[in-house]
Amino acid sequence: MAKHPYIDLPKSSFWKSGVANEDPCCMQEIYKKKFQITDSCRIATAGSCFAQHITANLKANGYQVLDIEPPPPGLPEPLHKKYGYSMYSGRYGNIYTVRQLLQLLQEVSGAWAPEDYIWERNGRYFDALRPGIEPNGLSSPNEVKEHRQRHLQLLSCLFASADVFIFTLGLTEAWVHKGSGTVYPTAPGTIAGSFNPKMHSFINFQFADLIHDFNSCRAVLSVLREGKPIKIILTVSPVPLTATASGCHVLVANTYSKSVLRAAAAQLTNNSKDIDYFPSYEIVTNPRQQSASYQENFRSIREESVKNVMNHFFSEHVSIFKQEDSLDESLITKPEELSDQVSFEYDLQCEEALLEAFAE
Amino acid sequence: MIKVLVFGNSQVGCIKAGQNILQERQELAGYDFYFAALPGGGIGGFKLDGNILKVNKELEEKLKVVWKSDRQIDVNDFDRVIIAAGDNRLHPCFYYSKPPFSHLSHSVIGKIVTYAGIDRVVGQLFMNFPEKIIFLGGVLPSEECVSIQSIKTLGNDDREIIKSNSLKIRAVCDSTIGYGKKVVKYFLPPPHVLSDVGVTTRKKFIRGGLSFDGIGKSPDNLHGNKSYGYEILKAMISTKSLFS
Numbered sequence: 001m002a003k004h005p006y007i008d009l010p011k012s013s014f015w016k017s018g019v020a021n022e023d024p025c026c027m028q029e030i031y032k033k034k035f036q037i038t039d040s041c042r043i044a045t046a047g048s049c050f051a052q053h054i055t056a057n058l059k060a061n062g063y064q065v066l067d068i069e070p071p072p073p074g075l076p077e078p079l080h081k082k083y084g085y086s087m088y089s090g091r092y093g094n095i096y097t098v099r100q101l102l103q104l105l106q107e108v109s110g111a112w113a114p115e116d117y118i119w120e121r122n123g124r125y126f127d128a129l130r131p132g133i134e135p136n137g138l139s140s141p142n143e144v145k146e147h148r149q150r151h152l153q154l155l156s157c158l159f160a161s162a163d164v165f166i167f168t169l170g171l172t173e174a175w176v177h178k179g180s181g182t183v184y185p186t187a188p189g190t191i192a193g194s195f196n197p198k199m200h201s202f203i204n205f206q207f208a209d210l211i212h213d214f215n216s217c218r219a220v221l222s223v224l225r226e227g228k229p230i231k232i233i234l235t236v237s238p239v240p241l242t243a244t245a246s247g248c249h250v251l252v253a254n255t256y257s258k259s260v261l262r263a264a265a266a267q268l269t270n271n272s273k274d275i276d277y278f279p280s281y282e283i284v285t286n287p288r289q290q291s292a293s294y295q296e297n298f299r300s301i302r303e304e305s306v307k308n309v310m311n312h313f314f315s316e317h318v319s320i321f322k323q324e325d326s327l328d329e330s331l332i333t334k335p336e337e338l339s340d341q342v343s344f345e346y347d348l349q350c351e352e353a354l355l356e357a358f359a360e
Numbered sequence: 361m362i363k364v365l366v367f368g369n370s371q372v373g374c375i376k377a378g379q380n381i382l383q384e385r386q387e388l389a390g391y392d393f394y395f396a397a398l399p400g401g402g403i404g405g406f407k408l409d410g411n412i413l414k415v416n417k418e419l420e421e422k423l424k425v426v427w428k429s430d431r432q433i434d435v436n437d438f439d440r441v442i443i444a445a446g447d448n449r450l451h452p453c454f455y456y457s458k459p460p461f462s463h464l465s466h467s468v469i470g471k472i473v474t475y476a477g478i479d480r481v482v483g484q485l486f487m488n489f490p491e492k493i494i495f496l497g498g499v500l501p502s503e504e505c506v507s508i509q510s511i512k513t514l515g516n517d518d519r520e521i522i523k524s525n526s527l528k529i530r531a532v533c534d535s536t537i538g539y540g541k542k543v544v545k546y547f548l549p550p551p552h553v554l555s556d557v558g559v560t561t562r563k564k565f566i567r568g569g570l571s572f573d574g575i576g577k578s579p580d581n582l583h584g585n586k587s588y589g590y591e592i593l594k595a596m597i598s599t600k601s602l603f604s
Contacts, residue, residue, distance in 0.1 A: 069462050074454030074476030083468055136467040147463045154460055
């Protein structure tokens with residue numbers, strides 16, 4: 001047989017053997033970790049709403065996921081998500097865009113301050129940069145400021161102490177305060193506030209923006225951490241856009257958004273040994289699944305699909321429970337059982353989903 | 361005459377002792393107080409059957425009441441029922457795990473006040489007789505209580521947050537909290553009986569914990585003394601909205 005560049009490649013390099021004939025729930029070599037996450041690694045998580053699944057599953061598998069703003073012990077557990085607790089490592093709600101993450105980090109470092117970030121609705125006041133965490137708002141603008149100031153103080157501790165940061169890239173589209181460039185996670189007027197075309201504008205970030213913003217994030221993190229390195233795992237959310245303001249068909253806009261995010265993640269990952277990429281997007285959108293990954297609205301991810309994604313993750317980053325050789329195995333629940341016990345009926349707090357209500 | 365039942369566990373003791381002082385000083389005109397306490401195990405031994413509070417048979421001998429010998433209490437015989445059992449709504453165990461602490465919203469506090477650490481029988485009383493119920497809860501732990509000493513070593517930021525949250529808890533408890541269309545009243549210890557951050561009781565109101573009859577027994581950090589009971593009842597009857 002004539003020699004050619006494809007002859008010695010593994011099965012995973014070919015569509016037929018890697019996808020068409022491959023079990024979508026157990027794909028070989030789709031993810032190879034760049035670095036180890038041990039039981040002593042302190043993990044911080046953030047990102048768009050799919051990242052909540054990652055946070056919950058890491059916790060359930062024994063990883064040390066930081067929570068700098070835990071729920072008060074007396075708050076009933078079913079209300080934790082409603083008030084933005086336990087979703088991520090801080091009570092920042094969903095962070096959909098890299099610019100949003102950058103501005104948060106810059107604000108934590110004191111290098112930047114948002115403008116027009118207190119929104120009003122029916123006499124209640126909302127932190128526009130995390131509007132979903134207090135569904136009834138707060139009593140005054142000053143209370144919003146006070147809560148935010150403390151939030152930032154605590155995030156400073158969080159980002160200084162984490163060893164690994166897992167961030168899920170969600171969207172390229174956002175709404176911006178024109179004067180200051182402050183990027184909001186939701187459009188003004190959806191949860192609170194009101195849309196003013198003179199003050200607010202739409203932005204659809206491009207590849208170069210993402211690279212620039214993410215590298216800036218790393219620079220700010222380095223300052224916050226006084227140069228101490230941090231490992232980063234990037235994922236792209238497989239949850240499609242609920243709506244687009246780009247003027248394109250939402251399917252086209254979604255493809256643009258996810259493509260740019262995915263390309264940026266690749267560029268960042270390829271250029272750094274400290275940044276890994278976990279292909280949750282690919283596992284969910286695998287054509288073998290023929291949309292079976294999605295719920296009836298073809299947007300939310302089915303529980304079993306989330307489980308599939310996380311099983312691939314834990315095939316490389318073995319559950320901490322499996323790493324604990326010194327423990328009496330009879331005393332612990334098996335990881336597989338634990339995985340089954342995790343409630344995948346996870347009540348995702350997703351402000352973006354509110355757009356649906358406005359679209360109806 | 362307003363008929364008031366003080367109902368609970370050993371926490372009823374200091375209220376009974378305080379009532380004795382108020383009566384001696386003739387500061388309790390217009391109120392007729394009754395007490396029912398099941399010391400030593402909380403009020404899980406009570407159950408509500410219609411409007412009758414009953415005690416589990418095996419606990420009957422422990423029940424202390426001051427006005428009649430049978431072991432059934434008809435809630436409808438009273439205009440108000442003060443619940444002196446369970447964790448005080450200001451108790452730090454509801455709001456803080458470990459520092460650094462965060463500000464809490466009125467909405468989050470409202471959920472905690474409403475749902476956290478409520479005995480079943482108390483929940484039934486809330487649901488069935490909300491207009492009669494005044495929830496007092498137990499005494500906040502002494503400022504000298506070993507398990508809560510870490511409060512003294514907190515930094516200024518955390519102490520200020522506790523103070524700020526305590527003010528909000530007071531505001532929430534002062535507002536009416538509804539169960540459907542019904543409303544329950546909460547009463548918190550007045551600030552002067554509490555230590556500086558407002559979540560522990562001053563030592564002078566704790567020293568020499570009392571048994572139900574108001575006589576001191578071995579000192580403990582979890583029960584008030586007669587001065588505490590006096591201050592609580594005095595503040596309660598000064599709060600006209602509780603009895604109107």
